[in-house]
Amino acid sequence: MSHKRIPKRKAAIAVGGVAALGAAALLLPHANASQTDAKGAAPKTLKSADASNLASLLASQLGDAFGGAYWDASKQQVIVNVVGNNSNVVNTVEKAGAVPRSVNNSLSALKTAAKTLKSDATIPGTAWSIDPKTNQVQVTADSTVTGAKWAKLTSTVDSLGSGVATVKKSAGAFKTFVSGGDAIFAQANGGGVRCSLGFNVTASDGAPAFLTAGHCGVAAKQWSDSQNGQPIATVDQATFPGAGDFSLVKYDDPATKTVSEVNEGNGKTVQITQAADATVGQQVLRMGSTTGLHDGSVTGLDATVNFQSETVPGGVDTVTGLIQTNVCAEAGDSGGSLFTADGSAIGLTSGGSGDCTAGGETFFQPVTAALQATGATLGAGGAAGAGAAGAGAAGAGGASAAATDPAATDPAATDPAATDPAATDPAATDPAATDPAATDPAATDPAATDPAAGGQSGTGSGQSSTGMNAGSGLVTSTP
Numbered sequence: 001m002s003h004k005r006i007p008k009r010k011a012a013i014a015v016g017g018v019a020a021l022g023a024a025a026l027l028l029p030h031a032n033a034s035q036t037d038a039k040g041a042a043p044k045t046l047k048s049a050d051a052s053n054l055a056s057l058l059a060s061q062l063g064d065a066f067g068g069a070y071w072d073a074s075k076q077q078v079i080v081n082v083v084g085n086n087s088n089v090v091n092t093v094e095k096a097g098a099v100p101r102s103v104n105n106s107l108s109a110l111k112t113a114a115k116t117l118k119s120d121a122t123i124p125g126t127a128w129s130i131d132p133k134t135n136q137v138q139v140t141a142d143s144t145v146t147g148a149k150w151a152k153l154t155s156t157v158d159s160l161g162s163g164v165a166t167v168k169k170s171a172g173a174f175k176t177f178v179s180g181g182d183a184i185f186a187q188a189n190g191g192g193v194r195c196s197l198g199f200n201v202t203a204s205d206g207a208p209a210f211l212t213a214g215h216c217g218v219a220a221k222q223w224s225d226s227q228n229g230q231p232i233a234t235v236d237q238a239t240f241p242g243a244g245d246f247s248l249v250k251y252d253d254p255a256t257k258t259v260s261e262v263n264e265g266n267g268k269t270v271q272i273t274q275a276a277d278a279t280v281g282q283q284v285l286r287m288g289s290t291t292g293l294h295d296g297s298v299t300g301l302d303a304t305v306n307f308q309s310e311t312v313p314g315g316v317d318t319v320t321g322l323i324q325t326n327v328c329a330e331a332g333d334s335g336g337s338l339f340t341a342d343g344s345a346i347g348l349t350s351g352g353s354g355d356c357t358a359g360g361e362t363f364f365q366p367v368t369a370a371l372q373a374t375g376a377t378l379g380a381g382g383a384a385g386a387g388a389a390g391a392g393a394a395g396a397g398g399a400s401a402a403a404t405d406p407a408a409t410d411p412a413a414t415d416p417a418a419t420d421p422a423a424t425d426p427a428a429t430d431p432a433a434t435d436p437a438a439t440d441p442a443a444t445d446p447a448a449t450d451p452a453a454g455g456q457s458g459t460g461s462g463q464s465s466t467g468m469n470a471g472s473g474l475v476t477s478t479p
Helices: 048-062 087-095 107-120 147-159 214-219 367-374
Strands: 066-072 077-082 099-102 126-131 136-141 165-169 175-180 183-188 191-196 199-202 208-212 233-239 246-251 261-265 268-271 283-288 292-308 316-325 337-339 344-352 362-366 473-476
Touching: 048 066, 048 077, 048 087, 066 107, 077 087, 087 099, 107 126, 107 136, 107 147, 107 292, 126 316, 136 147, 147 165, 175 292, 183 214, 191 214, 208 233, 208 367, 214 233, 214 246, 233 367, 246 367, 261 283, 261 292, 283 344, 292 344, 316 344, 344 367, 362 367
Parallel strands: 077 099, 136 165, 175 191
Antiparallel strands: 066 077, 126 136, 126 292, 175 344, 175 473, 183 191, 191 473, 199 208, 208 246, 233 246, 261 268, 283 292, 283 337, 292 316, 316 362, 337 344, 344 362
16 A cells, blocks of 8 residues: 655545535434434444445435435544434434434535526635535635625525525635645746645556645645745645646656655654545544644535636636535645544645645645546555545445545536536646646745655655655745
8 A cells, every 4th residue: 555655754544534425314303503412322432434435325314314424523423414304314323323413405506506606606716615614605705705796696595595694704815835744846938836745646647646735736736845946746636726736747757666654843753544525513623734733623525616817817716525624724735645543545635725734724625536637646556546434425425425426526516516627727726727826936935844754755665755754735925
């Protein structure tokens, strides 16, 4: 499962638990935020990865009665939202070991609301995701959304009906981040670009490669492991904007060996053993070259983010299918790892607002979806996404969502808005679509580079090694 890669610098992979579940009507007192313990079987105490599997299984069984699901970290239980008063649905949830909760909105209704927001309120500086804890669509507007734009956003939210969506303001402006934990460098548009290596993988043709943010991949084609070094890797696939934010970058030397680890800093690493979908409420870790190791939890799924376009005045770069969290991040963390303490790869840092002093929202590309789309695998081989502990929000159960049900990682399977033609626009891979701020020479300031990520490049046992560590990175403008 491991790619032996660089002795001292390790590659990182991040995983998370499975997301929203199917639906079911309950024979429960109708209380939007209340939880009801199972009357038959006692609720199971599960690890987050196992909770993902259970959530996926119930999602496939409950159908239209499903209103989403989330992980109660304090009780280590899966909470399943159900619509209606069908005793059979309640029994199904309870017998599976989950806790049923009666809600007003079905998952399909919330997805329809998200689709309306996409068609009527795609405004730069806005984002939304489905939050099963509140059973609503959570809409966020950054500091640039004012005046007529704010009025349009709030009127659209109001038009969805009472209790369907809420809107809040966020400090700062949504942006992608450039730099990383184990930094990678490129030259583009006359300036330097710095991102971070996310996870080492094996491409579908068996070539050694790594995943990073898509906006890094559209910014530059060739990447180095040192600021002024020769390129060691070339972008094979890149998606941004549109249905995700991910790139597959192949090492130029086919003899390059990699390891499946996340470098936490201070000589500590986490062995990555699987890729999994995120679950709301799940505890996660993020590693970045700028801010180091930070933790938090997943707050929303199937997020749509409308980044202000840096290439088209007044334009917007919309990205769908992301994970929303309350983990902080800053410039220089793009492309880096979102993972769990027990070794699951969850996501790649995309962008967000705020910083690690004031806080904010940060969005991540799901690793399972990136693996499925690129055909790559974590570790030494197997089907794309093999070894994942959970399945996607609407995916089938089993060891891996990506390995057992392609739809589990298809953005269209979890967010109708993801099927918008704009999400598959070939222009998404045009370097011109990237944030010009990403090419700011300041992004490659040597002082911004973590000494721990420094150039320990070398070879061993006849195997090529680049000296790059795994574990963090955002592509975004440098403050």
